[in-house]
Amino acid sequence: MDNGPDMMTEANSSANEDQLRDQMIRRLIELGALRSRQVVAAFRKVPRHLATPDEDMATVYSVERAVITKTDADGVQLSSVSAPRIQAMQIEQADIHPGMQVLEIGSGGVNAAYLAEIVGKDGLVVTADIDSEVTERASVFLSQAGYDQVHIVTVDGENGVPEHAPYDRILVTVQAADIPPAWLDQLKDGGRLVVPLRVRGMTRTVAFVRHGDRLLSDGFELCGFVPMQGxxxxxxxxxxxxxxxxxxxGLRLDGHPEPDVEALSAALHTxxxxxxxxxxxxxxxxxxHLDLWLTTALDNLPLLAGQQAARARGIVASISPHGIPTLVEADSFAYRTVRPTDDPDRFELGAIGHGPHAQEVADRLVEQIRVWDRVHRSHRAHIEVYPAGTPDDVLPAGRVIDRPHTRITITWP
Incomplete structure (x- = not known):
């Protein structure tokens, strides 16, 4: 019997893989990202490291680490294998059961394998991506991992995949600013659409339930995804x-009014x-949830973004990878910040303003923080999606974001 070096290395690799996967699952359960028996079982079964063979295995099984698989010439991330926590969160949001028909828009292979495990032999999984390099890579992984039953198609996700519709669930794994009509048309009434929806600059993965020609939210979580192409x-x-x-x-604009860049640049240095x-x-x-309230209540609230070096230099006091809600009024602006309190585990919310009217703008931002605390802190917002052209008097009272295909509303109890 040959117990040479190659067999020993393979055995050690397999043991390391099992250990890392077990650690990942335990941590996802602790975080509340994995909750249901069938999703835990899927995460235990799929060898996700096969999708990114050149990546360190510890990175692949780290709950918060996405593996970027493609960028464009400007360094913009075009494709990735999402972090396990994000994948678990979305799949739990989708509430998938054996025998269902599921469409995934934005392919990487790993997520489709999890879906295939859950729907079982009587279900159907279709995974689609606009990029042939991505679908080819997903095809190789799914074959190696033993999921040849997954249908892989190279198409623009805006159009869905009508030949296998209608679907019980549609799971979108790229950032979307709108809900194309095809997604609604190809989803069964009462079906669930889980999508990383960007609303006024910030992305949340939202679980929607279809009710006729509208979508009603059933929970959402802050997240980050590569942007939709096509x-x-x-x-x-x-x-x-x-x-x-x-x-x-800088300021990240997502349908916000055009700023006076020269005036705001001067303001930043006051x-x-x-x-x-x-x-x-x-x-x-x-x-x-505070930031979603601020986005609901205030009209011109882009996101302040910056390099860590800018914070180190004192140009700005706060930096966040998602961006910081920033109230802009003409030549002045104010952004959300925090400071320590006497309790080492609590931080006071406030605003830092710049410009000729810095104090007034900062005070207005702080007043809405107080409104959130008084009225909405224990509440969660509700997001609904209606077809473009829906009259105002049909929409619920709240913030309305108009997109080419839809009118998105944010309301609070």
Missing amino acids: IGENRVRLVLLHEVSGEEV PPVKSWSGVALAGDESNE
Whole structure:
């Protein structure tokens, strides 16, 4: 019997894979990302490392690490294998059961394998991507991992895949700014669409349920995804307020009014003014629901983005990978910030303003933080999607975001 070096290496690799996968699953359960028996079983079965063979296995099984598989000439990420936490979160949102027909828009292979495990031999999984390199890579992985039953198609996801419709579930794994009519048409009434929907600059993966010609949200989570390509491409635009290389600062615009860049650039270099709310967050408490309230209540709230070097230089006081909600009014602006309190686990919310009217703008932002705390802190927003052209008097009262295909509404109890 041959127990040479090659067999020993293979055995060690397999043991390491099993250990890393078990650690990943335990952590996902601790985080609440994995909740149901069938999803846990799928994550235990799929050898996700086969999809990115050149990547370190510990990275592949790290719950928060996405593996980027393609970028464009400008460094924009075009394709990735999403982090396990994001994949688990979306699949749990989709509430998939054996025998269902599922369409995945945005392919990578790993997610489709999880879906195939859950729907079983009596179900159907179709995975689609606009990029033939992506679908070819997904095809190789799915074959190696033993999921040849998955249908892989190279098409523009804007149009869905009508030949296998209608679907019980549609799962979108690219950032979308709109809901194309094909997705609604190909989804069964009562079916669920899970989509990373960008609303006023910030992306949340939203679970929608179809009710006739509209979609009603059934939960959402903050996330990040590579942007959609093709017909439905609609990217955030960045305008720079500070252009020194390595410490750039700018505003991400997503349907916001065109800013006075010259005036706001000058404002950024004026002394900051601070306003504090008296409202505190716990150290482990997310600000995502506050930020959605601010986006609902305030008209011109783009996101402030910047390099870490800009914070180190004191040009801005806060940096976030998602961007920081920033109230812009003509030649002045103010962005959300925090400071420590006497309780080491709590941080007070406030605003930092710049420009000739910095104090007024910062105070207005802080007032809406207080409104959220008084009225909406225990609530969760509701997001609905209606066809473009739906009259205003049919829409629920709240913030309306108009897109080419739809009218998206955000309402609060």
